[in-house]
Each structure stands twice: as structure tokens, then as C-alpha cells.
Amino acid sequence: MSLFLSRVRLRHAPDTAALARLLLPEDDEARIAAGHRLIWSLFADHPDRERDFLWREDGGSAWQRTTFLVLSAREPSGGGGLFEVESKPFAPALSAGQALRFRLRAAPSFSVPSKTRGERGKRVDPVWHEMKKDEHRLKTLLPDDRQKLRLEIERDVLSGWLARQGRESGFRPVTAPDADGVARPVLTIDGDIQRRLPYDAKRLRETPRRRNLTENPRHKHPAVAFTTFDLDGEIVVEDPARFLAQLPKGFGRAKAFGCGLMLIRRP
Incomplete structure (x- = not known):
């Protein structure tokens, strides 16, 4: 299976900044649900698509520092101009005892x-x-x-x-x-x-x-x-x-x- 490890951030631009607190609420629970929706938007190419990614949020509550780390079976899309996305293939060479x-x-x-x-x-x-x-x-x-x-x-x-x-x-x-x-x-x-x-x-x-x-x-x-x-x-x-x-x-x-x-x- 091909995998991709991606670093995803909201784009640092005035139009994104105006929406930042809608996209990433300050309330923790609302933020988790919003984060999931945001990451889904990078992979939602089909209405019947099953989730084939894992993610976590890092970087703190300020939206400018927020980073999503994503491991996925597909390379994420551009996200409609909202995100800066850096992706690379994930294929670590591991050995027993490492x-x-x-x-x-x-x-x-x-x-x-x-x-x-x-x-x-x-x-x-x-x-x-x-x-x-x-x-x-x-x-x-x-x-x-x-x-x-x-x-x-x-x-x-x-x-x-x-x-x-x-x-x-x-x-x-x-x-x-x-x-x-x-x-x-x-x-x-x-x-x-x-x-x-x-x-x-x-x-x-x-x-x-x-x-x-x-x-x-x-x-x-x-x-x-x-x-x-x-x-x-x-x-x-x-x-x-x-x-x-x-x-x-x-x-x-x-x-x-x-x-x-x-x-x-x-x-």
C-alpha cells in the first residue's frame, strides 16, 4: 500500500484569516469536529468514499500555528485554496530489532x-x-x-x-x-x-x-x-x-x- 505523510496548515492570507475562527473554533470539542471536516475536505472526491486517513492537530490554539499531520492512502488534494499542503511518500525501511x-x-x-x-x-x-x-x-x-x-x-x-x-x-x-x-x-x-x-x-x-x-x-x-x-x-x-x-x-x-x-x- 502506498502511503503519504502530509503537513497541512491554513493558508496565511487575509481571506483565510477572516474565516479562521469559523474554521478552527476556540472551543476544544467544536475544534475537533471542525478539524475532521477540514481534513475530510482534502480527500472527499466521492460521496461514498470511506475514510482512509489518520490525523492529529499540533501547534497550539492560535490558528497561525496550527498544523495538521495526516497519514493517508491517497495524496491530499489542494483543499480549495484554504490550505498549504506539504506531502511526501511514507515508506520507512524498518528492520526487526530496530x-x-x-x-x-x-x-x-x-x-x-x-x-x-x-x-x-x-x-x-x-x-x-x-x-x-x-x-x-x-x-x-x-x-x-x-x-x-x-x-x-x-x-x-x-x-x-x-x-x-x-x-x-x-x-x-x-x-x-x-x-x-x-x-x-x-x-x-x-x-x-x-x-x-x-x-x-x-x-x-x-x-x-x-x-x-x-x-x-x-x-x-x-x-x-x-x-x-x-x-x-x-x-x-x-x-x-x-x-x-x-x-x-x-x-x-x-x-x-x-x-x-x-x-x-x-x-
Whole structure:
């Protein structure tokens, strides 16, 4: 499969500046939905086109500094003059045992089986799920100790999630002993940001034709909710073919909303 890695920015021009806050709202949730629509505009060459790209936003809230990084199966179009687009083929030559640095904005989840037979299980945030188990203990701690325990739970859960992703996708996290001599992934965690988008944003994941067929204004639909974490660390490639096949598919959920794109580079 041919892949392209693109850097996308709004064009620095007076006509674009006049629309900047409509295109990139200051509200975080509105900005995520708007970002998805903007990136879709670079690939929407057909009403039945399925999403074949991953993206993330970098650069801060000021629209002049905002950069979208996009990994796609097709080279993006010009975007109607709104964007500056720099694209290059993405075909890294990797070998088994090769170490890489990575950055990943992840929305991890797992499925809790439904009690109703035949009904699909509920997707939940694994960090929240583990904290609920320790809810009583957390309430008994002083604020500093409570925060320390929260961070320990967060690190343990996300380290386990990343290791499972690696087993399925041909890599393993690099580990180092902590103060207690326990091997832990070399991992920096930032974020823990809860997102709650209106149902209208949920339909962004579907093709235009499917949206027309599935829309039913009489039904009430839940918001799209997920939690994002920015992970920065080191991995070792064990199966290059499997790893490269998974990169364009992404890791975790909420891939339509700027999550799942793993950016890699040599140390």
C-alpha cells in the first residue's frame, strides 16, 4: 500500500484569516469536529468514499500555528485554496530489532460485555474503569496521595494497553527499571482530557450517503465521549511488516477525531 505523510496548515492570507475562527473554533470539542471536516475536505472526491486517513492537530490554539499531520492512502488534494499542503511518500525501511521514538494521541478503550444477550458491549475508558475500582480508597487519601495514586493507575493501565497494542501489531515498548526495580515502559504521559462531542459529530465517521440513510431526527442519540492521552516513548519493532500494516489503521478509538496516528522517528 502506498502511503503519504502530509503537513497541512491554513493558508496565511487575509481571506483565510477572516474565516479562521469559523474554521478552527476556540472551543476544544467544536475544534475537533471542525478539524475532521477540514481534513475530510482534502480527500472527499466521492460521496461514498470511506475514510482512509489518520490525523492529529499540533501547534497550539492560535490558528497561525496550527498544523495538521495526516497519514493517508491517497495524496491530499489542494483543499480549495484554504490550505498549504506539504506531502511526501511514507515508506520507512524498518528492520526487526530496530528502536524508534514515537508520539501517539490515544483514546484507549475496551469492551464491557452486555448483560443482554445479543447486545453489543459498552466501550469504556480503561483508566476510568480502574479508578472506579479504587474509588473508595481514593476518597480516603489526602489530595497529594490521591493524585499520586491516580497517576500510578494511569501509568499502569496505559503501559498495559500499549503492550497489548504492540503484541497485536509487531512491536514492544522499551522498558527500564523504576525505583523499585520493576521494569516499566519508557513512557511520558500527558493529557487525560475528557472529550464529549454532540451526536452530529458522530456521523462524521460515516460516508455522506450513509449519513443521509441513517439520520433519524425523531431519535435521541448519546454524545460521543472519549478520553485522550498523549503518549511519548520508545518502542522496538519486532515484525516490520505487521507494524507497517497497522500504522495506517491506527491505534485505539476515536480515529475520526484526531486520535490513533502514531508518529515515529529514529532515536
